Amino acid sequence: MGLINLKTDLKSLRYGNDRIGGGDSGQPYITTDIPDEISPYIGTTDFLLRGGINAASDSLEDIRRLGKMFADTKSPNGLLFVAKQQLLSRTAVRTQTSGVLNEGIYTPLSTLSQAGLIIYGNHLNKQGDPFANSGAYSVNEALYGVKVKPSQPIAENRLAELLRGSYQGRSVDYDGSRVILNNGSINVMTYTGGPGSNLGEGNTNIRYSTTSQTPLTRFPQSYNFTSTENSVGQNDWAYSSELLETQPTQITQNGTASPKAQDFRKVLREKLGEASTEGKKATQSGATAKSLNYSGEDAGNIEKRVNLGDPGQRANKSYASYESGVIDLATNTSPYPNINIPNIGSATSGLDKITSIPIYRSEGVAQDSEVNDFVKFRIAVIDNDSPNFKTFMHFRAFLGAISDSYNATWNPYTYLGRGESFYTYNGFTRNISLSWTVAAQSKPELIAMYKKLNYLASSLTPDYSPKGYMRGNLVQLTIGGYIYEQPGIITGLTYEMQDDTPWEIGIGTTPGSEDPTVKELPHIIRVTGFNFIPIQRFLPQTQNNRFGINNSTSGSGFVNSYGPERYIALANGFGKQNNNYDTSL
Numbered sequence: 001m002g003l004i005n006l007k008t009d010l011k012s013l014r015y016g017n018d019r020i021g022g023g024d025s026g027q028p029y030i031t032t033d034i035p036d037e038i039s040p041y042i043g044t045t046d047f048l049l050r051g052g053i054n055a056a057s058d059s060l061e062d063i064r065r066l067g068k069m070f071a072d073t074k075s076p077n078g079l080l081f082v083a084k085q086q087l088l089s090r091t092a093v094r095t096q097t098s099g100v101l102n103e104g105i106y107t108p109l110s111t112l113s114q115a116g117l118i119i120y121g122n123h124l125n126k127q128g129d130p131f132a133n134s135g136a137y138s139v140n141e142a143l144y145g146v147k148v149k150p151s152q153p154i155a156e157n158r159l160a161e162l163l164r165g166s167y168q169g170r171s172v173d174y175d176g177s178r179v180i181l182n183n184g185s186i187n188v189m190t191y192t193g194g195p196g197s198n199l200g201e202g203n204t205n206i207r208y209s210t211t212s213q214t215p216l217t218r219f220p221q222s223y224n225f226t227s228t229e230n231s232v233g234q235n236d237w238a239y240s241s242e243l244l245e246t247q248p249t250q251i252t253q254n255g256t257a258s259p260k261a262q263d264f265r266k267v268l269r270e271k272l273g274e275a276s277t278e279g280k281k282a283t284q285s286g287a288t289a290k291s292l293n294y295s296g297e298d299a300g301n302i303e304k305r306v307n308l309g310d311p312g313q314r315a316n317k318s319y320a321s322y323e324s325g326v327i328d329l330a331t332n333t334s335p336y337p338n339i340n341i342p343n344i345g346s347a348t349s350g351l352d353k354i355t356s357i358p359i360y361r362s363e364g365v366a367q368d369s370e371v372n373d374f375v376k377f378r379i380a381v382i383d384n385d386s387p388n389f390k391t392f393m394h395f396r397a398f399l400g401a402i403s404d405s406y407n408a409t410w411n412p413y414t415y416l417g418r419g420e421s422f423y424t425y426n427g428f429t430r431n432i433s434l435s436w437t438v439a440a441q442s443k444p445e446l447i448a449m450y451k452k453l454n455y456l457a458s459s460l461t462p463d464y465s466p467k468g469y470m471r472g473n474l475v476q477l478t479i480g481g482y483i484y485e486q487p488g489i490i491t492g493l494t495y496e497m498q499d500d501t502p503w504e505i506g507i508g509t510t511p512g513s514e515d516p517t518v519k520e521l522p523h524i525i526r527v528t529g530f531n532f533i534p535i536q537r538f539l540p541q542t543q544n545n546r547f548g549i550n551n552s553t554s555g556s557g558f559v560n561s562y563g564p565e566r567y568i569a570l571a572n573g574f575g576k577q578n579n580n581y582d583t584s585l
Helices: 055-071 077-090 108-120 143-147 158-167 241-246 264-278 443-458
Strands: 171-174 179-182 187-192 203-207 214-216 250-253 256-259 360-362 377-382 390-394 398-413 422-439 475-479 483-496 524-534 559-561
Touching: 055 077, 055 108, 390 443, 422 443, 443 483, 443 524, 475 524
Parallel strands: none
Antiparallel strands: 171 179, 179 214, 187 203, 250 256, 360 390, 377 390, 377 475, 398 422, 422 524, 475 483, 483 524
16 A cells, blocks of 8 residues: 555645545635645744735635635535524624624625735624724724714613613603503513524513513603703713713702702712811711721721830830830839739830730739730740749730641551551641741830840740759740640740841940940841640540530531530630630530
């Protein structure tokens, strides 16, 4: 065989006689002679013309090919294509620019013209006149501009046409404020073809939302649909922005004066003007929806709600030192005259109160608003001699990456004659690592911040019992509702001072002097490598939940109650009322 022994003369192959029983289909429409040798083909690169420098000749070839398809008498493909386009146009949605068919009549001229102009990036209309602009390309002189004018008379207004059509075959009652159309068609409009037809046969109906009596908005009883003198401003519908500006002061309906339709933009402007004139807040004028007052004293003020303070406010530095802390300018007293737990007391208003709160010893965390933050973040060191007492450190929750790692240990075993490994459960570990940033946003915060960092670092060193025995420190970690008062041990932490942090250089008020209230320290410290191993308050095991109508651990169905094994706290306090596991609350 020729294709196997490669001895066939490929140039002797010919088109034609390609139909069963003989006969020539006449396809392909365009044929090209096989060249005698392979030669480089130049002109395929898209540079100035789409398709390269041969694009013009290629377009002419496309026109010839398409023309033969449309004129082919041996194949119905061309005629079927034309018929399909007419059917698609017939079933399309009717618009204001629709002609005989909803999208216009299709002619092969559109496709042939498009094939000739494709190299220039032109896009012609497939339906109707291929060269008429419409849709996004419309101008006043083009098809859409002729059909839909910028200044549309009432008699040609589309909404008026729809309303006029809704009157056909209906009896009209008028009660002074609305028109009621009784016993009429349930269709707002009907047109032939469209998406509601069956392959173009039948009509498309646009119906009212209900088949009951249909009230329409205020409309003059004596309105003349055919008049071109009626002003749209006389009715409460189809307003443009220009008509809202120029409408009459009043609308007369059935001899009764009614207020003009309101332009909501003008109402807002008037309301805002009244508010500014009377010195009221805009939120109280009714011009806009009620919102929080972010500059006032209420909960909308973020700085006051979470005690960020005003970092730019000056403190009385003559009363500040490493030993005594910062003085409240308003009272010339310490911001923490007594650590009265659970209330910390009044802190200086000009500081970030959380950063400037010193460490304190107590049986429980302070319930004062001074420690409020977006996310609660604190570390408490448990007193080894009196475990009911803890030393608390509060940090502003500039949290970085947090990792909560759970690990199970399985010991592998192999048996003689088996290739795979078998495993026995051996144990469980959990490790939490996190990072956060500590920043002094004002001078009085700097020393207080470093005092807490110093104490945190000291918690990794040994604590000695009265007998002189070395012992470690247990701590409690709280991060929002994810980890709440979780006991555990800290195995490491690192203080990082980045090269982009500013430093306090401690210059005094006189030349050559130093400021004794501060030291040369970075304003920002990043705490990284903080590794925490939790000590669970429960026996670490699979959570013992109760299910189904039997309310037992062996029941079936949805969960009824959750066991005490809560590795993720979902809590902001102890007890059922402070967690999200107890679904009965």
